[in-house]
Amino acid sequence: MRRLDPFQGWRLTAFIGVILAVFVVFSLRLAQWQFLQADQFIIAAEDNRLNELPLSAPRGIIVDRYDQPLAINVPAYNVLVTPASLPADDAEVLRIYNQLSALTNVPPTIAIANASGQDPETSIQRQVEIGEGIAPYRPVTVARDIGQQAALQILEDRINLPGVDVDVASVREYPTGSLTAHIIGYMGRIPAEQELQLIEQGYDPAYDRIGYAGLEASMEDVLAGQRGRIVREVDVAGLPLDTVVRDEPVAGYSLRLTLDTELQRAAEDAVRNRLAILNANAGRIVSERGVIVALNPQTGEILALVSYPTYDNVRFARSIDVDYYQQLEDDPLLPLINQATQALYPPGSTWKLITALGVLGEDVISPNTFLNDPGELLLENRYAPNDRARDQRFVCWLRSGHGPVDLLRGIAQSCNVYFYQVGGGNEDWSPQVLRTGGLGPVDLWRYALSVGIASNTGVELPFPSRGQIYDQDWKRRNIGENWSTGDTYNASVGQGYILTTPLHMAAAVASIVNGGTLYEPTIVREI
Numbered sequence: 001m002r003r004l005d006p007f008q009g010w011r012l013t014a015f016i017g018v019i020l021a022v023f024v025v026f027s028l029r030l031a032q033w034q035f036l037q038a039d040q041f042i043i044a045a046e047d048n049r050l051n052e053l054p055l056s057a058p059r060g061i062i063v064d065r066y067d068q069p070l071a072i073n074v075p076a077y078n079v080l081v082t083p084a085s086l087p088a089d090d091a092e093v094l095r096i097y098n099q100l101s102a103l104t105n106v107p108p109t110i111a112i113a114n115a116s117g118q119d120p121e122t123s124i125q126r127q128v129e130i131g132e133g134i135a136p137y138r139p140v141t142v143a144r145d146i147g148q149q150a151a152l153q154i155l156e157d158r159i160n161l162p163g164v165d166v167d168v169a170s171v172r173e174y175p176t177g178s179l180t181a182h183i184i185g186y187m188g189r190i191p192a193e194q195e196l197q198l199i200e201q202g203y204d205p206a207y208d209r210i211g212y213a214g215l216e217a218s219m220e221d222v223l224a225g226q227r228g229r230i231v232r233e234v235d236v237a238g239l240p241l242d243t244v245v246r247d248e249p250v251a252g253y254s255l256r257l258t259l260d261t262e263l264q265r266a267a268e269d270a271v272r273n274r275l276a277i278l279n280a281n282a283g284r285i286v287s288e289r290g291v292i293v294a295l296n297p298q299t300g301e302i303l304a305l306v307s308y309p310t311y312d313n314v315r316f317a318r319s320i321d322v323d324y325y326q327q328l329e330d331d332p333l334l335p336l337i338n339q340a341t342q343a344l345y346p347p348g349s350t351w352k353l354i355t356a357l358g359v360l361g362e363d364v365i366s367p368n369t370f371l372n373d374p375g376e377l378l379l380e381n382r383y384a385p386n387d388r389a390r391d392q393r394f395v396c397w398l399r400s401g402h403g404p405v406d407l408l409r410g411i412a413q414s415c416n417v418y419f420y421q422v423g424g425g426n427e428d429w430s431p432q433v434l435r436t437g438g439l440g441p442v443d444l445w446r447y448a449l450s451v452g453i454a455s456n457t458g459v460e461l462p463f464p465s466r467g468q469i470y471d472q473d474w475k476r477r478n479i480g481e482n483w484s485t486g487d488t489y490n491a492s493v494g495q496g497y498i499l500t501t502p503l504h505m506a507a508a509v510a511s512i513v514n515g516g517t518l519y520e521p522t523i524v525r526e527i
Contacts, residue, residue: 050231053080053139054207056169057225057249062184062215064259065525071184071216073170076318077151078207079104080139081124083132085163096161097124103150104143131206141206145171145318169207172216172317178310179265182338183257183461183523185214186316202226212316213336215255215524218462222527225252256526258301267292267304275308288333291340291502297510300519302459305503307339341457341464344499349414351494351505353512355439356411358447359422364435367407371434373417375401377426379486394420394489416493423492424485441488445469451508451518453500458520467504470497 062071079100086093097108106124107113113123120126124142131140151166158164172187174180190198190205199205204227211217228249271290278286294304311328315321328336337343359365375398378391396402396416402409410418421429425438448454454467472483475497490496503521511518 050137050233052137052229052231053165053167054204055228055230055247055249056167056207057227058170058251059172059225060223060252060254062223062255062257064257064261066260067256068261069175070180070257070259070261072173072175074173075148076145076169076171077148078141078167078169079143079146079151079154080165080167081128081131081142082137082139082163082165083128084136086128087162096164099157099161100124100142100154100164103153104146106143138206139165139167141167167207174313174317176261177314178312179268180259180261181214181310181313182307182340183214183259183305184313185216185462186212186313187216188212188316188320212320213462214313214338215257215460218460219255219524222255223252226250253527255524258296258303258523258525259305260303263294264304264306267294267306268308268310271306271308289339291343293340293502293506295506295510295521297514297519300507300510300521301525302521302523305340305523307337307341309333309335311335338461340502341459341461342501344465344467344501346496346498347494347500347505349494350509351498352411352414352419352492353509354448354451354453355419355423355444355492356407357451357512358439358443359407361447362435362439362443364439365407365422365433369433370404370406371418371421371426371429373402373405373415375399375417377417377420377489379489392486394486419492420489424488438488439492441472441483441491444488444491445471448498448508451511453504453508457501457503457507459503459522460524464503465501467500468498 058073061069061073063069081100086096094108100106101108101112101124106122107116107118107120108123109125110120110123113120113126127140127142131138151168154161154164154166174184174186176184187209189209190203194210195205198208198210203210208224208227211220211223216223226249228247229245230247231245271292275287275290279288288309290306290308292304292306293302295302309331312324315324334343360367365371373396375396377394379394381390381392394416397414401417402413402415405413405415405418407418407422409415410422420426421434421438423438423444424440425436426434427436448469454469456466457464470478475481475483475487487496491498507518507521
C-alpha cells in the first residue's frame with residue numbers, strides 16, 4: 001500500500017480549515033441578516049413591493065352671499081415618477097424621460113434644460129434625482145396640470161413606462177378674476193422657507209399648495225382639507241397588482257362671503273369712471289388709484305370692497321406666472337396691495353364725522369350755533385403777532401366760503417373752516433359760544449380711538465394695517481416741535497398726523513350711523 005506524503009496531509013488539513021472558516025463567516029453573516037438586520041430587510045422588501053400615492057383633498061370653495069362662485073376646483077393631472085421603480089438601464093430611463101417630456105413640455109434632462117434656457121431644477125432628471133436621494137420608493141411629481149389627453153396617453157402606455165403614474169388632483173379656478181382678486185387671492189407651491197413648519201402641520205411640499213394672498217392665505221386652515229393615500233402592491237416593473245390600503249381624503253370647509261358680486265362690479269365701475277372724470281377735468285393725471293368700501297352698518301358685513309388698480313389672479317390659478325408677477329411688483333401703483341385694508345392714507349373729510357362726534361359729546365358748541373366761513377381762517381403767527389402778512393392761512397375747499405354754517409350744514413357741505421374752529425378753537429368767539437381751544441387734540445384722539453381708529457379691524461383678510469394717530473408726545477420726540485393749534489386744525493379735517501385705512505373709516509362711520517355700536521368688519525358670512 002502506498003504511504004501518504006506528510007506534505008499532502010498538511011495540505012488537506014489546511015484546505016479543510018479554509019472551508020470551515022468560510023463556512024463560519026457565511027454562517028455569522030447569515031445570522032446577522034436573519035436576526036440583527038431582519039427588520040431592515042423586511043422594510044426594504046415592503047417598500048419594494050408596496051407603492052404609496054397621495055390622494056388630494058378637495059379644497060373648500062368660495063361663493064358670494066348669493067352663492068355665485070368666486071373660487072372653485074377643477075381637475076388637474078400630475079405626472080408622478082417613483083425613482084426605485086425605474087429600469088436599471090440608463091438608456092431605458094432616458095427613453096422614459098424623453099417620452100414624458102414630449103407629452104408634458106418639461107425638459108427631460110439637466111443638459112437639455114440648460115441648452116434651452118430653462119431652469120435645470122425643473123427637469124425630470126433633476127426632480128427624480130432629488131426624490132431618489134430623499135425617499136426612492138416615494139413618487140415624485142415631475143409635471144403638474146398636464147392636459148387630459150396627455151394623461152390618457154401615459155396611462156394607456158404604462159406597460160412601457162415603468163415607475164410612471166398619473167395623479168388626479170385639483171387646481172383653482174377664479175370665475176370673477178380681477179374683480180375679486182384682492183379678496184380671494186391665489187395659491188402657489190409651498191416656499192422653501194416654510195417647508196419645515198408646514199410639514200409639521202401635515203403638509204407635503206411635493207404635492208400640496210397653499211394660499212399666497214387674500215382669503216386663500218388667511219383662511220388656509222379652513223379651506224385646506226386633509227390629504228388621503230392609496231397603498232398598492234406592485235410587481236417588479238412597478239405596475240399595480242392590488243390595493244392594500246385606501247385612506248380617503250377629507251375635503252376642506254367652504255366659505256360663503258358677505259360680498260355682493262354685482263354690487264362689487266358696480267363699485268369698481270364707479271371707481272374707474274370717477275378717476276377718468278377727475279383726470280379729464282384736471283387735464284392731467286391726478287390719481288390712478290381708488291377704493292370703495294360698502295358695509296352694512298347694522299352688522300359690519302362687507303358688501304363691496306374695491307381696491308383699484310387690481311390684478312388678474314386667473315394668471316396665478318394653476319401656477320405662478322413669474323413674469324406677470326414681477327410686472328406687478330414693479331408697478332408704482334402697487335396693484336398687489338389691497339388699498340382698502342393695507343394702505344394708510346390721511347382720511348380727509350370723512351374724518352369730520354369723528355370730529356363732529358366729539359364736538360357733540362363734549363358740548364364744544366351748540367349744534368344750532370352758526371359760525372362764519374369766509375373761505376379761510378387766519379391763525380396768528382406766534383412769533384410775529386402783529387404782522388398779519390405772516391398769519392397762517394387755513395382755507396376751505398370752497399374759496400368763496402360757505403357763509404354762516406352750523407354743525408349739520410358743516411357736515412353736509414364738508415366745510416373746512418367750520419371744523420377748524422370747532423376742532424381747534426377760535427379766539428374771536430367767546431367761551432360761551434365756542435369752548436376755548438375747541439375740541440382739542442386729546443379729546444379728538446379719544447373719540448377716534450372709541451370708533452376703532454388705530455386698532456385691529458378684525459377683518460378676515462390678511463395683513464391688515466392698524467392705522468396711526470401721531471399725538472403731541474410723538475411730534476415732540478420725533479420732530480422736536482411742540483404741538484400747535486394749526487396741527488389741531490389739520491387733524492380736525494382728517495389731515496396732518498393721521499393715517500388710516502379706508503376700511504377703518506368705513507367701520508368708524510358705520511358705528512356713528514348705527515347709534516354707537518362698533519362692529520368688526522367681516523367678509524366671511526358662513527363656513
